[in-house]
Amino acid sequence: MTLILFLPWFAILAVLYWLFPRQPRGPARVLYDLATLALSVGAFLWSVYWAIGNADGGYGRLWPQILATAVGYGVFLAVLAIAFGLRFVLFRGR
Numbered sequence: 001m002t003l004i005l006f007l008p009w010f011a012i013l014a015v016l017y018w019l020f021p022r023q024p025r026g027p028a029r030v031l032y033d034l035a036t037l038a039l040s041v042g043a044f045l046w047s048v049y050w051a052i053g054n055a056d057g058g059y060g061r062l063w064p065q066i067l068a069t070a071v072g073y074g075v076f077l078a079v080l081a082i083a084f085g086l087r088f089v090l091f092r093g094r
Contacts, residue, residue, distance in 0.1 A: 002048050002069050003041075010041070010076065017080055029091050036083040040076050047075040 003010075014037050051071040055064035 002065070002072055003045065005069075006044075006073065006076075010044075013077075013080060014040075017084065024091060029087070032083075032087060032090070036080070036087075040079040040083070043079050044072045044076040048072040 017037070018033055048068045048071070051068035052064045055067045057063065
């Protein structure tokens, strides 16, 4: 359910990640970007399931979903941010 709610925003972030910077864009960068986007969605899904399973139910019945949403969003952004910085280092000289 969380992925469905975040899908439009994740799509916007993925398009921005894909488009900037525009050059250089060789086959290695395309594969890197595809792997990064797949990894970010996979990390998001894993973190959501982890957060739901480990949330303390003492804070209410909605707390697991709230925690999962917050953690998942943070993990998605963290993976994209790290990959963006690493991409700059890896592909800057090409």
